[in-house]
Amino acid sequence: MTKPKVAFFDFACCEGCQLQVANLGEALLDILEVIDVVEFREVMSEKWPQSFDIAIIEGSITTSHAVERIKEIRARSKVLIAYGSCATIGGVNGMKNNYELKDIREYVYKDKAEFFDTIPTRAVHQVVNVDYSVNGCPIYPPEFIRILKAALAGLPYHVPDNSVCVECKLNENICLFERGISCAGPITRSGCNSWCVNNGNICYGCRGMVSNPNENGFKAVLEKYDITVDMIMNKMNMYNKCREIK
């Protein structure tokens, strides 16, 4: 049996998720036993002009050129995986959508602003059909492997739709609200094993919001600790601004 042809592509992003893949260490070689990586610009000079069994996409769509490019990749791919927050929910690139595009372009590029094509940031699924999503900034390697296996076997994968709090409780962390600190965990999808809270920080919502957040419960928590909804919304918009694009 020939190995499935897999390609990695990057759009507007930090390329940290592809590094998470490179950082799998020797386990990477086990993965390369079962797939044939035919294109991966950051680590390979090889190119593959034909169709892909799986295309793995990192980054958000932020220019009109990128829209064309992702459509072209989609047309050549049997299965498309979006990985990392930039690709799955728009991620930090979405913060740009908090501003008028003209204003932010001029702030950064001054009189050269017109050289830099930019459109409102969109997640990959807001431009083309996506078959699998690997959330997180950066991706959580064990979840990436689970999803890649599912894609190779043609099985479905469902991103957990309960809150980070579920995993956080299992990890026996003291709730940050109890320590007087606000946290986006109660409305953010789990699957990261409460990575940030385990390490003493707060949840910033990088995995996207749960589909049915317990809004009243969350508001009660915010009231109890005297934290404004604005503060939490501003924090959630760090990763989740693109959800407003219909």
Place this chain on the structure above:
Amino acid sequence: MGKNIKVNVEYLTRVEGHGNIVVNVNDGVLEECKLEIVESPRFFEGMLRGRSIFEAQHVTSRICGICACGHSLASIQAAEDAIGFKPSDQTIRLRKLLLHMENLDSHLLHIYLLVAPDLLGVKSFVPLIDSHNKVVRRALRMKKTCNDVCDILAGRHIHPISSIVGGWTKLPDEKALDAMLAYLNGMIPDMNATIELAAGLKFPELQRDTEYVALVSDDGEYPLLMGDVGSTDGVRMNKKDYKKITNEFVVPHSSAKHTKLSRESYAVGALARFNVNYSKLRKEAKDIAAAVGMKPKVTNPYLNTVAQLIECAESLYDAIDIVKHFKEKGVDHSEAVVVGLNEQKRILVKAGSGVGAVEVPRGLLFHHYEVDDKGIIVNANCIIPTGQNCNNIEHDMKKLVPEILDKSEAEITLALEMLVRAYDPCISCSAHFLDVKFVR
């Protein structure tokens, strides 16, 4: 009639980000020679405005996956400088450990996975899995060790979690120190094998003397996290004067600005640090330099990769010493900070302007923030190592092409690609940050 050569490399591979090489030789005369930076802009500086200084490192580490810790540390330094916060000695030592792990990890990635394929005549590390299996395994194992140490220290390497403004949200206990020490000591045999391998590699020849810029300090330490900015042309300035060092100017073919200081261009990075701070390298690092016959000033840019190898030893052995220090003196766990958005006002905030200058894998990185009295960012500016190197790379290319005109177009293209790769450019970083004029 002279030779006509056209080189047009679109989306140079095995570098971070998107860049093109364009060279045009007409009748033996070099007419055009440039490195185009074509990365999509992401507007980070714009997006930082209106956010809390306590969110800045979280956002800016997302500029780059390879040097996430470096951006995070420069960001924290700028933020703390702006609000007048002085980090403790323990905090600084642990930050140095984090920086060492990132520099080591990034240098290993560059040496093994990005440069070695050129020197072994293949297109990527993938064919090496069969032909040089042990070497590939060693590279991946060493990289993983760096990541494992970062996991223990900061939660992870890519977008570190526990290193924030004010200090560390989590401090290593005895078990964590032992684990880090075991990982680092365990890397020594692989490091020795790396040195042996790299010492045998042959690099292309190109000599172009330029100005080398790096952090300098008066203490005995090889400066990476703190110091003034100095150069081989005798410049020394406070980091607050970074704009007098970079003197940015616009060129039409690049979304990264060019820089110059005392002459037409300058270089930052491992080779610059080696040339400026050779005397402060540890014995283990100097021994490698002696073994490969490198003494400052080295003016062959291809040897940046060897300077990275020398720095690998510097970082590994200094990291071991830092962990040993904490094993002996202990870690003061009362220093752990829980900050969030500083909603509890645990850290005193005042209006101000601050600069961070940190030696990240590819060279000197500057972050500059202005904050209001509530700690909200009013203005942000970052100057990236690759941005500073772009102009120098082009000058190298202009020196190189006439020297190798007798070679085939394919050979010339490869030599140019290898030259750009030698600088280990990080193009997404450099394009995201351009000019910001501060309104006073």
